[in-house]
Amino acid sequence: MQYWILAAPAAAVLALAFALFFARRVLKMPEDKGAGRIAAIIRKGANAFLKRQYLVVAVFFVCMFAVLGVLALVGFVGPFMPFAFVTGGIFSGLSGFLGMKIATAANARTATACKNSLNKGLRAAFSAGSVMGLVVVGLGLADISVWYFVLKGFYGIAGSGLTEAQFIATNMVTFGMGASSMALFARVGGGIFTKAADVGADLVGKV
Template sequence: MEEIGGMIFEGAWAFLKRQYSTIGWLSIIVAVAVAALVGVLGGHRGIEGITAFGIAWRTGVAFMAGALCSAVSGFIGMIVAVKCNARCAHASQHSLKEAVNVALRGGAVPGFLIVALSLLGVAAIYFAYGGANTPDIAPHLIVGFGFGASFVALFAQLGGGIYTKAADMGADLVGKVEAGIPEDDPRNAAVIADLVGDNVGDCAGRGADLFESTAAENIGAMILGIAIYAITGNVAWILFPLVIRAFGIFASMIGILCVRIRG
């Protein structure tokens, strides 16, 4: 188990490094393009003391911050999943209860970390862009954070999904059709590539997708809260989505601790 798990981790790590290095350069290019586009379309207009250039560079920086956090989320999902695989397989030799507990808690770790990273990332860039002094303006400046997260998640899902399906079909054609080896037999080297694809596509890609989904939801809800803030003058309506998300994390923790398998 440790030997096969090590090979899967090595392959997944190599794939993600190559994939994210390419995505990183593309993110820089797109961030500059988005910032330039915002600056040009903004003309000489600003937002209450912030020039068009100020809006442009803040959008570009937010884009890169979102892209970086989304990439980190992908690495977190992949690393935890690969490390949990062998432990879950080993626990299944003892009982179903142990296997389910290991799998459930192993899946909960990246889930909590990624959602917490999304919450902290949005909150940090919100206050960094003057959320404490201008709470009705800052949410408009952090929209780039969601775009950056979505950009990385899109390529992570597509790249991982294509690799997964290609490795799966290749392993089946070479193993079952040509060599007559059973499916998922470790004697077939393509099976390792197939398992690597499962981790980089279903785990790393899903982690980045989870991050961008929560980040976009938080930012969108904060922008909607500005409308109520304009009426009531209470900043709590803008921060309400972040508070609810934080309560959701604690509620999920309680739910994980309450799960019990009989037998």
């Protein structure tokens, strides 16, 4: 057995374990009452944004799954492509959800830590930022690893004249398309949401 192929899933588990460690460290930090009250309002707004965005994105992914499903039925694309596209979007959306949760939980704690020392504030901010990066890497590697082993197992059944490398690569590309589509919606939707918040803050300041 080629043990090197286990490096990616092992790295995924390690990344997610470190993400959990840093998240627990951040959540154990004290939070000032005043800052915590403001942070709770921010969390409420962030949750409303995520709920609305993911509902819209879900419609897009259902439509794309249907389109890719029809193309798979007529033999234009591989049978696994619709599912790879959806799982890419799900894992990308999960990364964004967890990142938003830890970011909104860390802002007040970072401000509180900075009252004591800049070093503690830096550690809080660095730990919170590390969670998002490690979650993205960990979930990405986990999904790719699962698809690699699934496609490797089904190659003899659905290979259809392609080499094993071609069969795996052409299906796994769709995973990246799904993840990128979710990231695109998050980028555009997040920009619109933050701009609306800026305009609202300007109006409140002027009034």
